[in-house]
Structures are given as structure tokens and as C-alpha cells.
Amino acid sequence: MSEKKLPRIDVHHHPVLTSHLTHMGRNSANPAALKNWTVQKSLDDMGAGGIDIAVLSLPYPPEVWDIDGASAATLAREGNDYMAQLARDHRGKFGVFATLPINHMDACLKEAEYAFDTLGVDGIGLMTNLGERWLGDEHYAPLFEELNRRCATVFVHPAAPFCCTNLVPDIPDTMIEFATDTSRAIARMIFSGSAARYPNVRFIFSHGGGTMPFIAERYIRMPSLSPALKERVPNGVEYELKRFYYELAQGSFRAALAALTTLVPFSQLLFGTDYPFRKASEHMGLLREFGFGDAEIDTLTRNNPAPLLPKLSK
Secondary structure, three states: OOOOOOOOOEEEEOOOOOOHHHHHHHOOOOOHHHHHOOOOHHHHHHHHHHOOEEEEEEOOOOOOOOOOOOHHHHHHHHHHHHHHHHHHHHOEEEEEEEEOOOOOOHHHHHHHHHHHHHHHOEEEEEEEEEEOOOOOOOOHHHHHHHHHOOOEEEEEEEEOOHHHHHOOOOOOOOOOOHHHHHHHHHOOOOOHHHHHHHOOEEEEEEEEEEEEHHHHHHHHHHHHHOOOHHHHHHOHHHHHHHOEEEEEEOOOHHHHHHHHHOOHHHHHHHHOEEEOOOHHHHHHHHHHHHHHHHHHHHHHHOOOOOOOOOOOOO
């Protein structure tokens, strides 16, 4: 009798709440993809791409909207309840990375407790920045302490910071700034000391780590140029870069994959789609064009996510 295979998992998949569209529309480079989303379209795309389970995270969660604490908490709760209901209604098809009202820490910690202990989510979704505070800023410390205690999985999605929106005419921030901001967040996590301070948190950086793989040597050299930075990275920069996880949505192109696979172990790579903005079959095709066969794709989609998502990987 052949051994049962683990499910194939997409760790980067977005549902859309109608009540959130007003906020999301002003940020998205592709509002039509948001407005036309349905859960059946998600299921159809998963089937066409050979994906068993998609982990849901909101495309533009309340943490990046400039709203008051009560409104942010309400929208976060609405989004988390909605994603958890989708997972219940389509059992065995969806996981959940919960959103948090991170600008408002008391509400954020309360929602994290609710998400884990009541909804039973699979992890937390965070953005790379809060306007001008990147992951690793002291603002996040109370949350990271709790996530470290829980040995939580954290999915990190980019957002354009206040400093750097609409810099290139006719080019959406998703094209350039998202990848750049992922690199900023990785740098801030490492050089603030947060990566070493919270070793139990499993961070997944989306889009193949953004531009970081191409400029990794600069990261690695920095502690030799600054004694203060060296103290914050006791295990070395390369150790932290190789400890993070990287999902491959919008990062499956051969040049990006060549840089990333040279830098980090294959065990740290995860499959993602960024649906509804890209399709599962499209990314599967790019992975095969790069030279990955069935064994490598099985590892990406089945084996690598298993330690991060134990409830889903059964």
C-alpha cells in the first residue's frame, strides 16, 4: 500500500470581503480582480493548479488603513470571522492567516488571542510596514513576544510605505515598491535584533523575499561595518536569512529563483499564488520552466509547509 501524501498547500491566497472593497480599491493595482472574486473561483483555480489547500490572508487588511482603533478592530474581526467561516464551510480546503489591528496594540493582542484560541487559525498575517514603522520596530514588541511564546507562523505581505507611493508615473506600487519594501522589512527585522530576539516565530516573507536575494551581500557585510549592528545579530546575518521562509508567488521567474535558491536552503521555500492576482497553474508552469520536477514541487507544496502548518498538513 502506498503511503498517503501530504496535501499540496498554497500559502498566499486572498479572499475578498465586499465591505472592505472601499478601502482596498484605492490601494490595489488590479481592482477588477478584487471585485470579481468569489470563493468558487478560488476553488476552481486551486483545482486547475493541483492545489489541495489555500491559506487565506486579506489582500489589504485594516492594519494598513488610516482608521481609528475601534474601526480597525471591527474590520479585523469581520475579516477573521469571514475567513474562518470559509474554512468551516469548505472543510479541508482553506487555512487562515488572521489579520490584526496592529496600529492599536491592546486591540491587536486581544484579536490575536481570539484568532488563535477561538477561531483556531494557522498563523498571523502582517504587512511589511505601518506607514513608517517596519517589522522589527519596537511598536511590535508586545505582539512578537506573544507570537514567540506561541511559536507562531507569521506570513508577511508587502505594502507601500508613506514615503514611497506613486514614485514612478503610470507604474503601480505593486510592481517595484512591494518587492523593495519586503527587503526593508527583512533588514529591519535582522538589524533591529528582532530576528534573534524572537527565534520561535516562523516568518514567511512573500514574493520570494522581494529584492533581498539580489542585494544579500550588502546585508551580510553590514555587521563588519558597524559594531552596534554586529551585537544585534549574534548568529550572523546569513543565519537569519537562511532561517526565514520565502514563498514564491510573483517570485517564480527564473532570475528571481536563481538568486533565491543560491542563497537559502530548499527547505525554506514555499508555494504561493497571490490569487486572485495570479493563478496556481501559472506558477506551476514557471517552476517547471526553471527545472523543478515532480519531486521538487512536492517538496515545495507538501513537505516544506508541514512544520509551519501542522493542522493542515495531515
